[in-house]
Amino acid sequence: MDTVQQNLANWDISRMASIPVAGLLSRNPVAYKWKAPFRSWMLREAVFWRLHDLLTQSYALYQQGHGLGARILLRSGFETLAVLIYLNQLMQQVLDRKLNFHLFSDTTTKLLAGSRDGSTMHQSLNIMTILEKCDKRYPGLAKFYAILSESAHPNYEGMITGYSKVDHDEYENHFSNRWMELYGDKHLGSMDLCMKTFHHEYNEVWADLMEKLEGWIEENDARLEMTKNDPPPE
Numbered sequence: 001m002d003t004v005q006q007n008l009a010n011w012d013i014s015r016m017a018s019i020p021v022a023g024l025l026s027r028n029p030v031a032y033k034w035k036a037p038f039r040s041w042m043l044r045e046a047v048f049w050r051l052h053d054l055l056t057q058s059y060a061l062y063q064q065g066h067g068l069g070a071r072i073l074l075r076s077g078f079e080t081l082a083v084l085i086y087l088n089q090l091m092q093q094v095l096d097r098k099l100n101f102h103l104f105s106d107t108t109t110k111l112l113a114g115s116r117d118g119s120t121m122h123q124s125l126n127i128m129t130i131l132e133k134c135d136k137r138y139p140g141l142a143k144f145y146a147i148l149s150e151s152a153h154p155n156y157e158g159m160i161t162g163y164s165k166v167d168h169d170e171y172e173n174h175f176s177n178r179w180m181e182l183y184g185d186k187h188l189g190s191m192d193l194c195m196k197t198f199h200h201e202y203n204e205v206w207a208d209l210m211e212k213l214e215g216w217i218e219e220n221d222a223r224l225e226m227t228k229n230d231p232p233p234e
Contacts, residue, residue: 002061004191011052016139017044030221031214040087044206047084047114051077051198055191062187068151068162070187075148075192078141079127083111084201085134091209095216101224109140113231138197144190151179162214 019041024032031037058073084103090107093099107125113123135142162182164175217224 002187002188004055004195007192007195008052008056008059011048012056019045020192026216028218031217034105034217034224035219036101036108037210039105039108039214040210043087043108043112044084044202047198048082048202049214051080054080055195057192058187059122062184065180065184067182067184067187068179071179071183071206072152074187074190074194075145075152076150077191078145080099081194081198081201082127082130082134082141082145084198084206085129085137087111088201088205088209089133089137091206091213095209095212101217101220102228104232112204122158151183 019038021032021038024041026037054073054077058070058077061067061070087108090099090104094104105137110125113120114122116124131142131145134201149161152158162179162192163177164173165178204227
């Protein structure tokens with residue numbers, strides 16, 4: 001069993017099955033009378049469930065030699081990871097007093113309940129904007145996502161490079177499925193990078209920030225109550 005397969009197996013048995021509201025209120029009744037920290041829990045666990053699902057399928061397709069599908073699912077995995085990184089960045093900004101708490105709360109709503117088809121009341125945030133923010137924490141992330149996107153789209157790489165090869169000596173163009181030839185030896189390493197980054201953001205960064213945010217809300221609860229109906233700052 002390789003590292004990726006072992007990690008997926010471990011993730012499968014460690015995902016949170018539910019978030020009991022009563023438990024959060026017992027943990028900190030002042031912090032969890034506000035919806036933003038609860039949404040942050042929801043986002044964290046939803047990212048975990050989605051990322052596990054995407055990477056499990058990506059790994060299965062890779063094992064079957066379906067390189068393009070494996071690569072497209074990995075691309076979606078990095079998008080999903082970016083949501084958690086971005087959430088952690090927002091939490092840190094609240095603690096640093098660089099982001100208004102009520103704006104933070106609104107953003108957690110958009111991250112959790114946003115859509116592009118009108119199925120919810122909130123418009124989802126642009127994933128490219130989120131990735132650009134995440135690139136400040138992990139330089140190169142946006143570029144790596146762009147490379148994966150080239151494979152996902154029917155452009156030069158997605159059409160010509162992935163399915164044809166020029167024989168310059170014979171002046172012929174030969175068609176074949178080249179995705180495993182092009183990227184097969186790099187795929188598990190890319191999956192491992194995604195998983196290690198998620199592990200750090202989920203277990204270390206988020207956990208530390210949430211504990212600090214709970215304390216910050218307790219300390220600032222009276223001010224938050226006074227300002228909750230104020231117009232949003234520009």
